[in-house]
Amino acid sequence: xxxxxxxxxxxxxxxxxxxxxxxxxxxxxxxxxxxxxxxxxxxxxxxxxxxxxxxxxxxxxxxxxxxxxxxxxxxxxxxxxxxxxxxxxxxxxxxxxxxxxxxxxxxxxxxxxxxxxxxxxxxxxxxxxxxxxxxxxxxxxxxxxxxxxxxxxxxxxxxxxxxxxxxxxxxxxxxxxxxxxxxxxxxxxxxxxxxxxxxxxxxxxxxxxxxxx
Amino acid sequence: xxxxxxxxxxxxxxxxxxxxxxxxxxxxxxxxxxxxxxxxxxxxxxxxxxxxxxxxxxxxxxxxxxxxxxxxxxxxxxxxxxxxxxxxxxxxxxxxxxxxxxxxxxxxxxxxxxxxxxxxxxxxxxxxxxxxxxxxxxxxxxxxxxxxxxxxxxxxxxxxxxxxxxxxxxxxxxxxxx
Numbered sequence: 001x002x003x004x005x006x007x008x009x010x011x012x013x014x015x016x017x018x019x020x021x022x023x024x025x026x027x028x029x030x031x032x033x034x035x036x037x038x039x040x041x042x043x044x045x046x047x048x049x050x051x052x053x054x055x056x057x058x059x060x061x062x063x064x065x066x067x068x069x070x071x072x073x074x075x076x077x078x079x080x081x082x083x084x085x086x087x088x089x090x091x092x093x094x095x096x097x098x099x100x101x102x103x104x105x106x107x108x109x110x111x112x113x114x115x116x117x118x119x120x121x122x123x124x125x126x127x128x129x130x131x132x133x134x135x136x137x138x139x140x141x142x143x144x145x146x147x148x149x150x151x152x153x154x155x156x157x158x159x160x161x162x163x164x165x166x167x168x169x170x171x172x173x174x175x176x177x178x179x180x181x182x183x184x185x186x187x188x189x190x191x192x193x194x195x196x197x198x199x200x201x202x203x204x205x206x207x208x209x210x211x212x213x
Numbered sequence: 214x215x216x217x218x219x220x221x222x223x224x225x226x227x228x229x230x231x232x233x234x235x236x237x238x239x240x241x242x243x244x245x246x247x248x249x250x251x252x253x254x255x256x257x258x259x260x261x262x263x264x265x266x267x268x269x270x271x272x273x274x275x276x277x278x279x280x281x282x283x284x285x286x287x288x289x290x291x292x293x294x295x296x297x298x299x300x301x302x303x304x305x306x307x308x309x310x311x312x313x314x315x316x317x318x319x320x321x322x323x324x325x326x327x328x329x330x331x332x333x334x335x336x337x338x339x340x341x342x343x344x345x346x347x348x349x350x351x352x353x354x355x356x357x358x359x360x361x362x363x364x365x366x367x368x369x370x371x372x373x374x375x376x377x378x379x380x381x382x383x384x385x386x387x388x389x390x391x
Contacts, residue, residue, distance in 0.1 A: 032364055032366075034364070057283070075287045
């Protein structure tokens with residue numbers, strides 16, 4: 001049985017060249033990428049040639065000149081945010097893009113503080129620090145797994161959770177370099193890998209946490 | 214003289230700022246409120262700045278804070294495909310995403326679909342169906358069943374041409390004949 005995170009979020013990050021000003025709720029409404037009522041009730045934070053930020057109940061969008069980010073904190077919306085990105089860049093299909101990040105962030109609650117410590121000791125043994133530090137404790141650990149095809153990597157960051165006590169924060173960044181800066185290549189990766197990447201991220205977290213179960 | 218210059222400078226600055234559209238509630242982003250919900254950023258950090266070049270610059274950076282007004286705890290998650298719309302009813306095929314391999318055919322009332330999604334409910338349309346608890350910001354928990362239809366732009370002529378070409382080439386490579 002997979003462990004269920006207390007907080008489960010995901011985000012899609014695209015690096016390339018964007019015109020932030022067009023990323024306005026009205027544009028999404030006109031292109032039928034969101035419901036009309038959602039566009040009307042969007043919380044608009046900034047609309048400017050250099051940055052555009054707005055949020056709906058189910059996602060937040062932030063676009064800068066070189067970075068497009070959409071994120072959600074509800075598992076129910078993992079599919080819809082992928083549709084939103086696919087829809088957006090199927091319309092803006094001449095946008096040059098150079099990298100895609102499909103990310104998942106999870107906060108797991110541990111049964112006890114003992115298990116929480118046990119996880120820290122398991123993932124970062126303290127023996128090597130004894131004699132030079134008094135009370136060494138894990139603050140952050142990053143592990144990277146390079147990938148050749150498609151080029152990129154999976155990067156896992158583990159920290160004590162600042163949201164759940166006692167809890168563990170696990171972030172999985174699945175990074176893809178986009179061949180020829182071609183948006184169609186990016187869309188194909190997103191279309192073909194989104195579900196798989198989310199599952200893999202969950203498996204990584206489960207694999208690690210179950211070591212101390 | 215100095216005061217005049219200062220006044221002009223302030224006026225110029227205000228003019229520039231007023232040209233932006235910035236919500237009055239927006240607070241400047243500080244380190245301590247980055248990633249409050251989904252992220253995990255330390256309140257205070259004394260790490261070396263990236264500009265020193267001591268650490269590799271992040272290629273893909275996770276976004277900042279996002280505070281939804283409710284949290285949804287998924288109990289069951291389905292992906293469905295519309296098979297038929299008949300009168301007030303919708304017949305669909307659903308796959309349980311929480312139990313791989315589970316497929317079922319269901320019929321539900323059109324009333325279950327949000328009004329603005331009803332025009333999307335056509336034969337072959339794909340939708341997400343989530344059942345779970347919605348925890349509102351005021352602490353109230355609600356049991357919720359929510360249907361959301363996929364919103365993907367229609368196929369363009371060039372997409373159809375390219376798919377046809379790809380299919381033909383695949384067919385040829387397999388030695389299939391029409």
